[in-house]
Amino acid sequence: MTTSLSRRRFLGSSAAAAGTLVVGFHIPFAGAAMAPGAASGATPAPEVNAWVVVQPDDTVVIRIARSEMGQGSLTGLAQLVAEELHCNWAKVTTEFPTPGQNLARNRIWGSFSTGGSRGIRESQDYVRKGGATARMMLVQAAADAWKVPAAECVAAESVITHPPSGRKTTYGKVAAAAAKLTPPAEVKLKDPKDWKLAGKRLARLDTVDKVTGKQIYGLDLKLPGLVNAAIKDCPVFGGKIKSVDAAAVMKRRGVKKVVRVGDSAVAVVADTWWRAKTALDVLPIEWDYGPNVKESSAAFAQVLKAGLDANDAVVGNSSGDARAAIAAAPRKVEAVYSYPHQNHATMETMNATARWTPERCEVWTPTQNGEAALAAAAEAADLPLAKCEVYKLLLGGGFGRRGAVHDWVRQAVAIAREMPGTPVKLIWSREEDMLHGRYHPVTQCKLTAGLDAQGSITGLHMRISGQSILAGVFPQNIKDGKDPVVFQGLNPPGPEASIGYTFPALLIDHAMRNPTVPPGFWRGVNLNQNAIYLECFIDEVAHATGQDPLALRRKLMASSPKHLAVLNAVAERVGWDKPPAKGIYRGLAQTMGFGSYVAACAEVSVADDGTLKMHRIVAATDPGHAVNPQQIEAQVEGSFVYGLSAALYGECTVKDGRIEQDNFTTYQVLRMDEMPAVETIVMPSGGFWGGVGEPTIAVAAPAVLNAIFAATGKRIRDLPLKNHSLKKA
């Protein structure tokens, strides 16, 4: 196996060698940024099409437009291209086209956006066509050389054969000729049941460098003449700098410059980051904390609470007259839940390297959306897009933080503008990263169910009060006061984020209340809290009416067969019809979002002293099509870590206008000793394409919370769990 541990296998972050790239698109990666010898000696090869380059030695370079942040879609997308290309998988490498190249070629690679679990589902069609088109051109080139009909030729494993004559050639030998052909107008894609590479449990293409330390993340980039910057933005949201005594640190060793960044931040530039950071630590800064200095989470919770009964709510989903049904019901169940702000806390803090001159601006950064990073860079550089370029590096975690807003890129460019021609690497400290996140929105939810004499739900009203991500990130997408993303998982029947339950009458509405804390898309987005609210409340109704939580769900989900199928799969695997072992208690949850159907059953125990142990979670996912089941399993397991970290520990609270949690000391996350065993059922039912990076997060917390209720009788309605005692009364 050691022989496979060569960096030849993966060239992603180094964009391969300039020689293998499209003529006219030289990538000015400075030598140090590239692995020495990566693809060295490779003869320049033209691309067969935008997605495929074949080198004379039959190495296939597959272009990947979407970012790789751990979710594995770099490998999955390569599988989809290779499936249609009929190439030798052992000789597949990948590279990232740059955002600048994409713009220059009329966005030939489509969107670079890597969020919302869209990486594969939204590009699968055109990347497969890219592979199929390249295969047809390679076969045509061989057929032309042999003067035989292409239809008589067969391609497999990068080898083209002409069975009637026994002739044989390889992709590498005909790639140059293929590149000159006109692409076929029509391509037919394989039926997924005939897949040989896609759908298989293939190893990732990007593992080797990650276990040897050779993988270059943004933090690790080296460029000649590089200087380093540390930054401090006003800790109070909306505050500004009053004064900075730069002279106090200019004599410190290595310090080159003190730069004001906008009106709220200051950076120190030094030869090393450590010297920049330590100088910044002692830099005298006077702040004007501004109007938000008295803000607190506690005060904002009161605003949210008032929103639960306010009259200004916008309807997201409605059928029948739920208010009337509830008013007329002989019995009601009502509960109020809440969900706090969270920080993404990527392991690699925000960072970017920028080099600016009046003629050109280049940025090297881990980003979930290279094109958005390019737009941010150009704006900050005050240069046209065509004079800017962004080189994507693999991300040390993204989770939504590195997608929509590129605040750190703007900062890096602003600093670099003060030092024309010098590459400046800006690295946020963990503390800066914690205090200046784009936080999971804060909401509360009041659920009211009307019950008839038999205990059946006659109407359900779900009032969400709280923060809108779109209002903070893409306000232009708010229409008539409505942020549709707020209703994730609660939408009417349809292909995206639909509610799986049918009620005689239903009203789901939202009273928008936005605090000064900037919101962001946080892995799982609004599905996270909506699934907690609904799935825990359904559990409450089940217990209030003496029904089995699974039986009640089945009754309400009769019209949602896909939702029901994953739930049933989980129930069957966990053995719901038989009692768990003594001391073990179960909780269920299900939801639908990012195009996929998911369910989970958690098995927990709670000791008399309140210690929670999560023993096992059984999870099921129906993503329509499963491109790499072993990576889907990895995403499902990881989703439980992310979701349970939030459920157990995660909250960012505001006091005196600033976030209180500034490191993992106060923002704890799940560690290995708490991690339950996870059994994942991947059950693609075909006919649609769903994402897998996020949906499971949403069922993590409610499954565990419902199991905790079963174990203790305690209904936890506001997170995180660390604020509650599970001790036996």
Add this chain to the structure above:
Amino acid sequence: MPSLNVNGKVRSYDAEPETPLLWVLREQLGLTGTKYGCGVALCGACTVHIDGVPTRTCVRPVSTVKVTEKIVTIEGLSANGSHPVQRAWAALDVPQCGFCQTGMIMAAAALLKAKPNPTDADINAAMTNICRCGTYNRVRAAIHAAAKGGSVKSAGLAIQHADGSTT
């Protein structure tokens, strides 16, 4: 100039004595496989071996490390990723984003040297590194696979590798 013994070589550096070893490794010696995660020794991304002891270098002043002490970083753990822990990691596709993984591997390698066949409790005690992608269960499986008498097949992941092998 002061010196450190890193990956079998004595190398001089130029840094203030209180500079954390992490930043000397990364910025002075160019060994960027050791990562900055939290700066307060909580996440373990900066783990290296000092005389075989797993050490979080983000809080360890460089001046407290003597040149007689042997530092091993991820770059020095093996020449080509051939250390049993690295092999198990690759066989089971443990990394997701990968940023925390070098620290994880260094912690796991030290654990296996001290306890060639660790129990789950041993793993829990030694592996307190933070991973936000959530690789914990594969980390555990890989440690068991790399342990004395372990095998990658026991993880049951059935991952198909490009060389035709299945782990």
